[in-house]
Structure formats: structure tokens, C-alpha cells
Amino acid sequence: KNEVEQSPQNLTAQEGEFITINCSYSVGISALHWLQQHPGGGIVSLFMLSSGKKKHGRLIATINIQEKHSSLHITASHPRDSAVYICAVSTRGYGGSQGNLIFGKGTKLSVKP
């Protein structure tokens, strides 16, 4: 079993729909990252969470440390949101350094106009 599991693997939505992508992990973490990767593009960090909830524009990320679960929500989805969304967790590092980063396999989102 992978240490970071994402669901769904693929998601197709109509423009305007509310989208949720889920991430579950099985290791101790210091932080959880949500990343966005466009085709042929690099990776952009959307959020880094260690507790609670963060919001940026139409994107909302939540984390439940006790349940080892995080969700990424996109409100009023748009075709430009089409990308791969990757969940990654930072394991606890030592000496103040950031620990290893473990990635999920990603969720491929396609938003149709």
C-alpha cells in the first residue's frame, strides 16, 4: 500500500462544478502539500498545511491530522483548472531540516466547457 493515496485518479467535470480531490496518508507528517502540474509544465505549490484549512481564490484545502486525511476543493471550476493535482507529505525531518517528501500519484482533472 502506498504511503500517500489520492482519489480519484481521474476526474472529469463540467465548467462551474464543485470539485473535491482527496488524499490519505499513513505516515507521520510535519506538513502536507497540494501541488498543481500542467501538461508539459513544471509543478506549482498551491498549499502547504499542517492543520486546519487554507483558502486561495477558488481553491480550498483542508486537513484532518487525526484522520490523516486532506481534501482539495475547487469552487466554480473552469477549463483552465485542468491539470494534475498532486498531494505530497513532508515526513518529520531532523535537526530542523525538512524531511523527505512523499508524493501521491496525482489526480488528473479535466474541466469541460
Added chain:
Amino acid sequence: EAGVAQSPRYKIIEKRQSVAFWCNPISGHATLYWYQQILGQGPKLLIQFQNNGVVDDSQLPKDRFSAERLKGVDSTLKIQPAKLEDSAVYLCASSSFRDRNEKLFFGSGTQLSVL
């Protein structure tokens, strides 16, 4: 603020040839990572540097891969000799040392095709 710079953007080589990738992290970022992302998979850590020291290289295939970060700034990743299964995107990322929860910044990656 300038982002993480990587070059080249694309590279096509034949198997058994050598290749090198370059990364310039964000100024002041002490932590630098090299990741390998095979098509359809999430990135896999190859090596993590803290300044010019190696923190984690447990998943680096040391018989053919090498990386260095002289002076604790720029880094190069080399593959010698390349195999077909090395075809992937090689991503460089950096973060600040001061806060262990500092956000990660990724470069655009180098897409390697081994023929």
C-alpha cells in the same frame, strides 16, 4: 523573486550516453531536491542537499547517477551511462532551511528521452 531555474528544458540522448542537468535554486534556499518523475507517476526523490551536504540519497542509483552541489548553491545531476528506463522528467526544488515547514518551489523540469 526569481524562481528555481533548470536547464536544459528538453534532452534527447541514446542509451549508454551521458547527460547532465543543472539547477539554480531560489537565492538563500539552503535545501535543494532532485526528483525523477516517470510518466503517469508522482515524483520520486533522488537526492536532498542541505547547503552542500547530502541529507538523503537512499533512492539514487549510485552506479549511474551522481549529483553535486558545490558551494551550496547550484547543483548538477548526472547520468552516466543512461538507460532507456531513465526517460523521465527531472525536477529540481528548493526550500528555505529556516522553517522546516517552508513552502517548496519547483523548477520547470528537464524532460529526458533516452532512445
